[in-house]
Amino acid sequence: MPDSITLSPAAAAGLFDLPRPAGECRIVVAMSGGVDSSVVAALAARSGAEVIGVTLQLYDYGAASGRKGACCAGDDIRDARAVADRLGIAHYVHDHESAFREEVVEAFADAYLAGQTPVPCIRCNMGPKFTDLFAMARELEADCLATGHYVRRVMGAAGPELHRALDPARDQSYFLFATTEEQLAYLRFPLGGMPKSEVRRLAEEAGLRNAAKPDSQDICFVPDGDYAKIVRKLRPEGAREGAIVHAATGEELGKHRGIIHYTVGQRRGLDIGGQPEPLYVVGIDAERGEVRVGPRAMLAVTAARLVETNRIGPLPDAPLAAKVRSLARPVPVVLDGPLGEGRTTLIRFAQPELGVAPGQAAVLYAGERVVGGGWIADTEREIP
Structure with missing residues (x-):
């Protein structure tokens, strides 16, 4: 229950920079099922505002990976629902798997096929997580949309600014660079000034079932770290063999097992022994199907x-x-x-x-x- 949090209602409300007294406000919280967004929901409830939790079901790979749950899927959705029940707030789950697959998962595969190194978490924030959640929060006539990201929203002379989290080990500002000024005016990040230990303490105070839940360390749709397996399934042509070429001399040094297995800066897995110095991937020519290597200086x-x-x-x-x-x-x-x-x-x-x-x-x-x-x-x- 929100009353079990020792933080005062006024202090909790202050974390959300509400435009009116909290009792007159409505806060929509993006709830992924993790401890961070759950604590945001608990703090919002503690503030005295009306709170609505929204979870986007983005991807469910449980059967394929053998691992239960994911960000916004499986067990995590059940955790989000249980937290909402514990806090006594409304909770809605929206199926956005099709949009997520097209805008994030397939774009991820296409990037590797083009010889690039994608960052799908940013694409997710740019697409389903923010664009769609914003539309829902607006439809629900909420005063703001709150998330569990570790960044700070600071008022500057020209309006709200996006700042790094106070805890550099938790900072997620890199993943939010595409946030628009309009979005930032509506967003709230109440955890940006807290260390993770404080967030877990608040979760325990509120009696949340996921207080000790481990942080997600992987891309949500690549739980085992084998991104090439996902790309092969979606774009099998990316596993086509080709030449490993020295970027300076043009000499063919060996064969690779598909460009999707390589990224710039990689050294392991090249299988081109007998060279006078260590060689790294310095470029990928997707059109030729070549992996180009060279010394570290390149x-x-x-x-x-x-x-x-x-x-x-x-x-x-x-x-x-x-x-x-x-x-x-x-x-x-x-x-x-x-x-x-x-x-x-x-x-x-x-x-x-x-x-x-x-x-x-x-x-x-x-x-x-x-x-x-x-x-x-x-x-x-x-x-x-």
């Missing part, structure tokens, strides 16, 4: 061209940094061109950056603030 990238860019708020005068992978550290960059409204731009790295791959996202930061970002279409190498 992974050094000086610039990246971004497409489908998004900008959140005004561009600052402060220096910019970019993350090109979710776990990478931000590195200094210079923006060379427009940002936002889907336009194409170029970022130049202050120092050569290793392992930048087409298909990844490059997310731009000004200190703690997320400025925006885009998808890496191609790169410029220090060594041609």
Whole structure:
């Protein structure tokens, strides 16, 4: 029950930045069945607002993977429903499996088939999770849509800004760079200022059945980490054998077992022994069906061209940094061109950056603030 949370109703309401007294507000909470979104629902209920939980059934791979549940599927949906019952709030499940398959899963397979390294969690946020949930929350006349993401929404001079979570180990801002300003005005992220330990403590206080539930570590539709198996099933042509070619000399060094098994920066699994130095995947030519390899120095990238860019708020005068992978550290960059409204731009790295791959996202930061970002279409190498 929400009354079991020691946080006061006023303090809980403050986490949602409500436009009116909480008792006059309605909050829609995106509930995946995990502990984070469940605690958001408990905090919303504690605030005194009317709360509606919504779960999107996105993908159910249980029979195929042998593992129960997934983000927004199987046991997780049952957990979300049980939490809603415990809190005494309404809960709705909407079937969005078809949209998720088309916009996320098949796009994931197509990206690998094109020799790219996709980030499906961002595509999911851009599509089913935000677009569809926004429409539902608006239809329900909610004052805001709250999620369990570890990011912060901070009011700035020009309006709400997206900032990194206070706990850097939990920060999920990389996955939300495509959030629009209109969406950010409506979204709430009450966990962005908390460590995970505090979230679990609140879950225990509220008596939630998933208080000790492990965090999801995998892409939800690739529970065993074998993404190639998913791609092979959807795009079997991606498993076609081809040549492994030295990017500098053009020499054929061996055969690969399908381009879907390789990503830029990879070293293991090449099976091309007897070389004078370690070789890495430095590029994939999907049209030729070639995996191109070279020494580590050939992974050094000086610039990246971004497409489908998004900008959140005004561009600052402060220096910019970019993350090109979710776990990478931000590195200094210079923006060379427009940002936002889907336009194409170029970022130049202050120092050569290793392992930048087409298909990844490059997310731009000004200190703690997320400025925006885009998808890496191609790169410029220090060594041609």
